Amino acid sequence: MRLFALILSCGAIARAATVDRPATFNKDVLPVLQKNCQSCHRPGEVAPMSFLTYQESRPWAKAMKAAVLSHKMPPWFADAKYGHFQNERRLSEADTKALVSWADNGAPEGDAKDKPAPIAFVQGWNIKPDVTIEMPNAFEVPASGIIEYQYIVIPTHFDKDVWVTAAEVRPGNRAVMHHVIVYVRPPGSTYLKDAKPGIPFVPVTYERDANGAAIRRAPQAAPQTAQQTPPAAPKASGDAPRPQAGASMAGIELLTAFAPGLQEQRFDSPIAGAAKFVPAGSDLVFQLHYTTNGKPATDQTKIGLTLATSPPKYRYFTSNATQQGFEIPPNDPNYESRSAVAMKEPAQLVWLMPHMHVRGKDFLYQAVYPTGESETLLSVPKYDFNWQLGYEEIKPVMLPKGTRIECTAHHDNSANNPANPNPNVTVRWGDQTWEEMMMGWFAVVVDANLKPQDVIGRVAPQRPAL
Numbered sequence: 001m002r003l004f005a006l007i008l009s010c011g012a013i014a015r016a017a018t019v020d021r022p023a024t025f026n027k028d029v030l031p032v033l034q035k036n037c038q039s040c041h042r043p044g045e046v047a048p049m050s051f052l053t054y055q056e057s058r059p060w061a062k063a064m065k066a067a068v069l070s071h072k073m074p075p076w077f078a079d080a081k082y083g084h085f086q087n088e089r090r091l092s093e094a095d096t097k098a099l100v101s102w103a104d105n106g107a108p109e110g111d112a113k114d115k116p117a118p119i120a121f122v123q124g125w126n127i128k129p130d131v132t133i134e135m136p137n138a139f140e141v142p143a144s145g146i147i148e149y150q151y152i153v154i155p156t157h158f159d160k161d162v163w164v165t166a167a168e169v170r171p172g173n174r175a176v177m178h179h180v181i182v183y184v185r186p187p188g189s190t191y192l193k194d195a196k197p198g199i200p201f202v203p204v205t206y207e208r209d210a211n212g213a214a215i216r217r218a219p220q221a222a223p224q225t226a227q228q229t230p231p232a233a234p235k236a237s238g239d240a241p242r243p244q245a246g247a248s249m250a251g252i253e254l255l256t257a258f259a260p261g262l263q264e265q266r267f268d269s270p271i272a273g274a275a276k277f278v279p280a281g282s283d284l285v286f287q288l289h290y291t292t293n294g295k296p297a298t299d300q301t302k303i304g305l306t307l308a309t310s311p312p313k314y315r316y317f318t319s320n321a322t323q324q325g326f327e328i329p330p331n332d333p334n335y336e337s338r339s340a341v342a343m344k345e346p347a348q349l350v351w352l353m354p355h356m357h358v359r360g361k362d363f364l365y366q367a368v369y370p371t372g373e374s375e376t377l378l379s380v381p382k383y384d385f386n387w388q389l390g391y392e393e394i395k396p397v398m399l400p401k402g403t404r405i406e407c408t409a410h411h412d413n414s415a416n417n418p419a420n421p422n423p424n425v426t427v428r429w430g431d432q433t434w435e436e437m438m439m440g441w442f443a444v445v446v447d448a449n450l451k452p453q454d455v456i457g458r459v460a461p462q463r464p465a466l
């Protein structure tokens, strides 16, 4: 009985600590916002409202409570059972409680002396670029209509080879910018050879039906890593790859990208001494996806790079396991596609980024080791096209020679998918959001003198057991 009473009173004391003193903004909430929210919720960043001050945050107290309890915010989609990611965005229970208690108690400001010092964000840039490269002219975005992807070739004028340790894209006008992808085009490449430097270029113009779907299907210049060997075509399987315009993208590498949820990329983390290689005389190719929003606008996007001061020990490069050969039938709620690559040399996996469009449902990366053992690297059980998140490994995953990366994705082309613009059509690979993609982007770090094509081989997918 005495023991029982003791337990009861301990419970009462523990509760008193959280309930008796309602959370205040200055003491309990601001530190949580600084650590978990202000990277996006500040002027000039991706979120529509700023949470830097009490005045800005106060009207959002109830919405914050709802957003964190439903796990809508902060945006994070990896199943916690697999992988350990250094950019993980997950609120601790204590942090969640602080926001909830604050909202439930009238969102008080609290004592000014409890306020932590503001975080010193670098104005605009999150990196301190050594070099910035900007579109030479602003792009005029009309008030309405579909804008095909714009490609702009911009010479770097680098007169010697360069090793990039971090990269960040700064869109000129976020209101009309859906995403930006920046590729490195080495000298001698024939990719987009007809494009005049500095002038927006549309490599393929589609005729579109009333739903906006492309009618004439031309081969796509899909981003493939350098000189990948064509896939060993699996016979009589849904995975048969269609002919790709990959040859013209030989040697083209993704440098970095901007999209909601993607911020600066640091190539020297988690492996110090790693960097991305940009050969002398390369051009950058900006792929820009503008969306119209009812008002004419202009955009002039730029990229910032930090450079290694001496040749690095390791090369960081980005590649992908992609499947373009799918045909998603009308109303199919769970269409599976698979893709795979194999390591021709040992590599250390450091980054993963699944990419699909609005019918994307889930995405799984597995490593199958030469021993036959397999491991789930990343599982995104509820993919959300509104967020393009890169998942940065805390510790690199060692991929011995012969390891395969196998990706399995599902698309939901049914009417139950609220993002589905039309469940009654067959959906194939294409750039626009109502067309689909299945890309398992990833980055590995290898010895500095290896080339991507020495390391990555495209192979037929064989889904391992879970």
Ligand code: HEC
Residues within 6 Å of the ligand: 032, 033, 036, 037, 038, 039, 040, 041, 046, 047, 048, 060, 063, 064, 065, 067, 068, 073, 074, 075, 089, 091, 260, 261
């Ligand atoms: C990676 C960037 C990012 C981070 C980190 C982030 N947000 Fe957001 N947040 C957004 C964007 C973009 C929107 C608007 C689009 C949307 O609602 O999805 C948003 C919307 C919201 C909304 C409005 C939701 C609604 O239903 O209208 C709330 C509330 C919110 N965020 C709270 C938070 C809180 C609290 C945190 C930290 C615990 C946080 N956010 C972290 C980007 C972010």
